[in-house]
Amino acid sequence: MRQSSEATSHLPHGEAGTEHDAAATAAHQNTAKYRALDAAHHLHPFSDMGALNRMGSRVIVKAHGVYLWDSDGNRIIDGMAGLWCVNVGYGRQELADAAYRQLIELPYYNTFFKTTHPPIIALSELLAEIAPEPFNRFFYCNSGSEGNDTALRIVHRYWATQGKPKKRYVIARRNGYHGSTIAGATLGGMSYMHEQMPSKVAHVVHIDQPYFFGEAGHDISSDAFGLERARQLETRILELGAENVAAFIGEPFQGAGGVIFPPSTYWPEVERICRQYDVLFIADEVIGGFGRIGEWFAHQHFGVTPDLMTLAKGLTSGYVPMGAVGVHDRIAQAIVDNGEFNHGMTYSGHPVAAAVAIANLTLLRDEGIVERVKHDIGPYFQRALREAFEGHPIIGEIAGAGLVAGLQLAREPRMRTRFVDGSQVGALCRDCSFNANLIMRASGDRMLLSPPLVITKQEVDELIGKAKAAIDATAQHVGAL
Template structure:
């Protein structure tokens, strides 16, 4: 698109730096400016309507015009627009929300720590883990194991946990202490003749070997998204978490679950820890916690972890960490209302009623000549595009095949997301109906066929 002088697009180019954007290319193309939204739809300033097939950034679970959330924010703003939670102070919405989250947690959790985003929640979990081991008198036990293809955010520690190269390049991360093991992607990483369970066993063994070679007294925690999201939308192979957790237990290494995308029904249970029988010591949540209407994230921890932190804070004098906006009353009020709406609408029941059809319709693309793998669970899924599916071939990333398909879905009024390795994902708002899923799939299918025609015309297959 041409950026016309004095247009909002030109003003954007002149004044805004965008996340995850090629800054130079942006000067030529300008932004797509989203102006309004309703239900699962958003509309840009040119009047074009799109199905938001990625729920923004995997987050607007209730769609784009929920009046109750607007009211909840306005009411709380009128009553108390801000207060902090430093120095023994509190506000009612943060207390109510913490209690509600503890009730809902997938395993018994004792305390909630509030942050403003998924990155901040993950970043703080690292501080918790280090503090925990300092308080336990194990100052050497500090290394964290993450996974290649993992996405945990972009603050310094969160970006260090993240295992996708694109988030590291040029930023001097990962920092020391952060290790990464193989992504448990059976289709791509499994060996000839290896069963899914054997593959899971090999992945767990890799973690075991790494802990032993680094020294168990130096390894503090392992972190995982139950379903890897931005790095490729990769559900775990059968028995993976069972096997990994046995290794962690053996070496006194904490299990941390990043439920920032998967939390709040995305996998067909309230939390993906239930789906995969994960028993985390700490877990992070954000995004659908407030349907993304206001920034809020949180960490939940078990009582065992909390008791060590508690005694540590006495030993070190104070628990000297926190954000100006931790437990912000307006964000907490909106999150509480979000959780009420989930319950009153039985959104979990709704997700379960449509997710089977969503996954089946995605599976219909499995035989398409451009599709290597279809993977997903609950209400999100991805295709992996391949020039030679039988041999799991990969396109040259410079050909930008999945980004091309993303542009085509957009041209057809569906926002999707290209992932590394030529994945292309859908993760619609949880309120999506069966009929709307059908429309989504038609647009996705058209864009896939057009992409197939393109790769043939370009001689990429």
């Protein structure tokens, strides 16, 4: 990896240069040691470990604001906020202090056996203030995956309390993502995950995603396509029998599937269908929640109201693991009034995680970060992206709002013709961005950006400049520029 200019610019010539060379050599040796140990003992998520070990992992050693530093001294702008989660940026002392104080005061206790503790009480009160009016109760877990497992348990318990235990089917979408547990991955519609899962959760079925660029014919408008895809839900409910369908789950915008924003007609029709057939609506807010697109929760951007919403990532800005499920008052009351709910984890409502979440949500609220995403930095980011890539020879679509975007790579953008080897082109573009010290994720043939919500306009310009360079390099490689 190249040495960053930030690490060298302050050094004079002569002896200092020799000292720098020695420091660089030591850094590379340290990186080699890290990589060898990582290859020997660490199994990475979603990785071809043989290929990764031959190449060697990039070792991240420090972070501040929107930047990361690797073990070779390269400064990297994080265009993905970690994994969509570091909303308030890296290095916020307020979150570290909250964790430390709680570790000293009460590092752990469970919320089983008729017990609770002040941090989880305060967090629940704060979430009820932030969330839309129907959401006043919250169940806690450790991740978005566990949140979606929990949502399933709540849905099935709710229908049992209503005397409708036959309502078991949950309808999800192809190319949706709901986590990596067996239940979460079954709900998700990622075929490559299902191929490695011979054991799946029963009573989960899928319908098509509302992906206009990639799946609509040329003879249909965006609005008509949105209605067509929404009405697949109604068709599937009628096939299964409404008396057998418990819930529909969907991300307000598809995150890992490519930052796919549905046509404007889609969500209102989905909500209408759920209400008509008495089917619960679960909004997976793991990525969209806590300000990502300029509302506290992404479903608010689309003007719909779910019955449950799953939360994680931005809840603590990724500083410690935590997930939750927000439960509509109507559903929560049925759980409260009907005996024991036999579900929970050792770390449900962990006091340190709760303390960090409180500090994080307080920053998002008191510093006006969510409002800034909606009215200032989000529009700036979206406008700058469109100006940078207008008429680009391999960009067919820019989807997004606030501080999230999906850039569609295409062989013939105006015709909506995708690359035959789109995943390979996406991987090439990702590698070009990494080499330029930008974290930009590839999801098949879509390039994804989701920076920390505290990014400045100058940093947006830097990020988009590096993204443009990476996509230009990709276009040159495929002969389009």
